[in-house]
Amino acid sequence: MFFTFLNKEKADSLDISALIKYSPREVLYYYYDSAIRIPWEGYWKIKELAAASGKAANPIKEWLELFEQELNADADLSSLNDNEFIDSIGPYYYLPGNTRFYFDKNFRNPVDMVSSENLASLAALATILPLNNEIQANCKIKKAKRKATKSKDELLKDINLCLTSLREIERLNKQINYWEKILEQRYFLREREDLFPAEPDSLPQKPEKPAEIEVSDNVLPFSRLLSRQKKQxxxxxNHYNHEIKVYFIRYREYEKACDRYKEALENWPEYHQLFLDNCLNDIKKAEEKLNTARQNRQTYSEVIQKSIVHSAYQDIRTLELFKYYLKTGRANELQDCMNIFEEERNWTEIKASQERIENTIHFLQSANPDTHFADEHINLFLNHFQEKTGDLAKVGV
Known part of the structure; x- marks a missing residue:
C-alpha cells in the first residue's frame, strides 16, 4: 500500500541498489505480513561485495547474514545456481515481520522493482522537518493579525512567507497522507485475528501421462497411420518423462517449503507478540509524526491567513507573478500587482476567446466546400429522379 506513493501497483522485488544502500530493518518496515522477492543475481552480488568489504559493518553484510543465517537459505541458493529446472525458491519465513522471502531467477522489469531512489523517496516522506526558521521568527514577532504592509520590501517579504508556507503545506499534506497509511496498516495488522504465516503457494502441477494407443479388433488398422500415431x-x-522429472524436482522444493512453513507455525506463538509490539511502536511513532505535521501545517496556514494578499490570489503561480512584478519595477504596491494581474488575465481570456472564434471560422470555411459539393450532388440526383419520373408518366407506366 505504501508503494502507491511511487506509482507502483506492486513492488515485491528489490533492486540490487536497495540491498546495497539500505539495511534489512529499513526495508522490511514496508513489508510487514507480505512477500518480498530477491533477485537471484542480487544475492550473489552482495555476497561478492560483502567478501570485498572487509570487517566493516554495512547493509550488505546485514542482508547476507539475514539470508544465510536467519533464513538459512545459503545451501538452497547454491543449489538454485546449479539447477536449470527451478526458477524460484521460497518462501522463507522471517517471523519478526511475518515476511516471506523468495529468491527468483526470472527477469523482472526494473520499472517494477524497488530501488534505492524509491526508498529514498519514502524516507523523505517519513521525515517531518522542523518549522522554517523565517516562519518561526515571523510567528514570534507577529502574533496578532498583521496590519497592511506599505513598503515594497515588506510586501516582498510577506509574499515570500506565503510562498514558503504554501510549498510546505503541499509537502506536509503528502507526509500526513503517508503517516496515515502507516497507521491504517499497523492498526489493521494488530486487529487481525487470523494473522499467521502464509502457506507455500508454489505447488507444482503434475503432468498427465499420454494415453496408450488403442487398436480395435474389429477395425483393420492402416499401417502408415498406425506408424505415425506410434511415433507421435x-x-x-519422451516429453512426459522429461516433465515428470522436472515435476519431482520442483515438488521436492515444495516439500522443503512446507517443512519451513511447519516450523514457522510452531515458532509463531513466540514471535506473534513481538510482531504486535512492533506494530504498536510503529503506531506510537506515526501518531507523534502526524501530530507534529498537523501542527506545522496549522502554523503555515495561519501565516497565509494573516497575509495582506487577498485569499483569491494566494496560490503559488499568482504569488510568483506578484513577486516578479515587484522585482522588475512593474508594480510598487499590492494594488498595482492585482491590477496588472487582472489586466493580463483578461487579455489572456480575450486572446483565448479570439483563437476559439478563429478556429471555428476556419473549421466552417474548410467545411463549406464539402457541404457545397454534397448539395450539388443531391440536387443533381433529385433532378435526375424527377426527369425519370416524368418520362415514365408519359409512357403510361
Missing part, C-alpha cells in the same frame, strides 16, 4: 506417442512419452 513416443514423442509425447
Amino acid at each position: 506417442h513416443n514423442l509425447d512419452l
Whole structure:
C-alpha cells in the first residue's frame, strides 16, 4: 500500500541498489505480513561485495547474514545456481515481520522493482522537518493579525512567507497522507485475528501421462497411420518423462517449503507478540509524526491567513507573478500587482476567446466546400429522379 506513493501497483522485488544502500530493518518496515522477492543475481552480488568489504559493518553484510543465517537459505541458493529446472525458491519465513522471502531467477522489469531512489523517496516522506526558521521568527514577532504592509520590501517579504508556507503545506499534506497509511496498516495488522504465516503457494502441477494407443479388433488398422500415431506417442512419452522429472524436482522444493512453513507455525506463538509490539511502536511513532505535521501545517496556514494578499490570489503561480512584478519595477504596491494581474488575465481570456472564434471560422470555411459539393450532388440526383419520373408518366407506366 505504501508503494502507491511511487506509482507502483506492486513492488515485491528489490533492486540490487536497495540491498546495497539500505539495511534489512529499513526495508522490511514496508513489508510487514507480505512477500518480498530477491533477485537471484542480487544475492550473489552482495555476497561478492560483502567478501570485498572487509570487517566493516554495512547493509550488505546485514542482508547476507539475514539470508544465510536467519533464513538459512545459503545451501538452497547454491543449489538454485546449479539447477536449470527451478526458477524460484521460497518462501522463507522471517517471523519478526511475518515476511516471506523468495529468491527468483526470472527477469523482472526494473520499472517494477524497488530501488534505492524509491526508498529514498519514502524516507523523505517519513521525515517531518522542523518549522522554517523565517516562519518561526515571523510567528514570534507577529502574533496578532498583521496590519497592511506599505513598503515594497515588506510586501516582498510577506509574499515570500506565503510562498514558503504554501510549498510546505503541499509537502506536509503528502507526509500526513503517508503517516496515515502507516497507521491504517499497523492498526489493521494488530486487529487481525487470523494473522499467521502464509502457506507455500508454489505447488507444482503434475503432468498427465499420454494415453496408450488403442487398436480395435474389429477395425483393420492402416499401417502408415498406425506408424505415425506410434511415433507421435513416443514423442509425447519422451516429453512426459522429461516433465515428470522436472515435476519431482520442483515438488521436492515444495516439500522443503512446507517443512519451513511447519516450523514457522510452531515458532509463531513466540514471535506473534513481538510482531504486535512492533506494530504498536510503529503506531506510537506515526501518531507523534502526524501530530507534529498537523501542527506545522496549522502554523503555515495561519501565516497565509494573516497575509495582506487577498485569499483569491494566494496560490503559488499568482504569488510568483506578484513577486516578479515587484522585482522588475512593474508594480510598487499590492494594488498595482492585482491590477496588472487582472489586466493580463483578461487579455489572456480575450486572446483565448479570439483563437476559439478563429478556429471555428476556419473549421466552417474548410467545411463549406464539402457541404457545397454534397448539395450539388443531391440536387443533381433529385433532378435526375424527377426527369425519370416524368418520362415514365408519359409512357403510361
